Amino acid sequence: MKFRGKTYHFNYILGLLIVSFVFLIVLIGFFYTPYDPNKMNAALKNSPPSLSHFFGTDNFGRDILSRVMKGAGTTYIIAVAIVSIGASLGTAVGALTGYFGGWFDEVLMRLNDVLTSFPSILLALVFVSVFGPGSYNIIFALGIIFIPSYARVIRSEFIVLKERDFVKNAKLMGAGSFRIMFMHILPNTKRVLIPSLLIGFNNAVLAEAGLSYLGLGVQPPQASLGRMLSEAQSYLLDSPWYAIAPGLMIILTVLGFSLISGGLENE
Template sequence: MHAKKLNLELVVGLSLIGLIVFMALLSFFYTPYDPNAMEITAKLQAPSLTHLLGTDQFGRDVLSRIMAGSRLVLVIGLCTVTLALVLGGLLGILAGYFGGWVDRFIMKFIEVKMAFPGTLLALMLISLWGSNVVMIILALSLMNVPRFTRVVRSGYLQYRSTTFVEAGVAIGLPNWRIMFVHILPNLSSNIYITAALSFASAILSEAGLSYLGLGLQPPLASWGKMLGEAQPYMLQAPYLAIIPGVMITLAVLGFNLLADGLRKIY
């Protein structure tokens, strides 16, 4: 029974992620219409054979914009998780391996960082340097750095007193080799789980910022932006809000289920 539940979580999570990846890859070669092409005479058309998911207030094809938006979801999520893993991982490695004042200094820095709400930090950075893709990735990465730092640090605290680490020190192996070759691979499972959760968090945060008008700017097709633009048309064309809302939910759910499945495997 436990194995069936575990497999179901992984299968569903990977299937949802696979759907997003498939749409993103397909959108590089094909979309039913130009995602940014406006046709005012065709605005607010309900889903039909001509426009499978309808059109928005500017006559743009919703399906094409959903497909284009999936590319941004993956790019922003992947870049955010990678940058947060590199920065947070390095801080966690230094804190957990060396301990002492290095650990105290880094963890005080992380505590100060966590005292500021992540969304508030993102809003501050975006208001100072603009709401472009690079700044959004940087802001979302900084939000997720403490998560990776604490996970990696706890792993290094666990392993630094083990026999194989002490043996490496005794035979004169350099610290970098012990840290990255001998200890880090043992933390791969925790890192995978944290990365999946951070991916889901990045998707949700970007959608929230774009919904508020502080994320990706037009004409980029952001699911959160589509959701915000649909608000005045909730009664007239509810599909404009339902479709991007469902896509955001499926993407976040997919990565959360993946994290749950990985956690039960390891």
């Protein structure tokens, strides 16, 4: 498929449509939900899907659609914050080590290796267990854990790009190291950086959902996709609709961003 003279893969277009759909739901949820997401109604406990409650109600009689709209927004905000921390600090580390090299590279990348040698979720669990559950703690914990992956990607690109002619020309014109790094080299890493950000967002959504499912992330009554799945697990047989909507939002999010990332990498 061509758009403005550029060819796009079908998966890329499909991914954009899926992501646009889920983000539209989230955007609407910031301003409007059919019901108050936290309003309880004992008379409507575990009600099946109907015209008044499209995805039914939960064990407290709260409208599931409203909670998904609000909860998805919470999950996405947390994911964006996690990726922002990981990507910004990881990019800085990768740029410095890739450009300067030497002992500076050795020290930072060995620390990077130590951090990546442990399972990320395990480190997050340890951190949250020590400092307590909550949105801010998982943002900080997962943000730090995401640093090594971005540092490796950016470092590899800087090692290659710093030998290019445009960098040598910038040096001859008297440009300083930091100007060269962040004004000349960094913009040319977008080929790998943008897909990495999309995959990172996916991983952040899944990590937040996992920690909230375990009760270490978002705390009730605040809704998030992982928190809703955790609350729904006791009602899977009697009220299966409880888990369908939040589970579907996670699946669509991961699928959509994976398709877009794959499409960008194939460009």
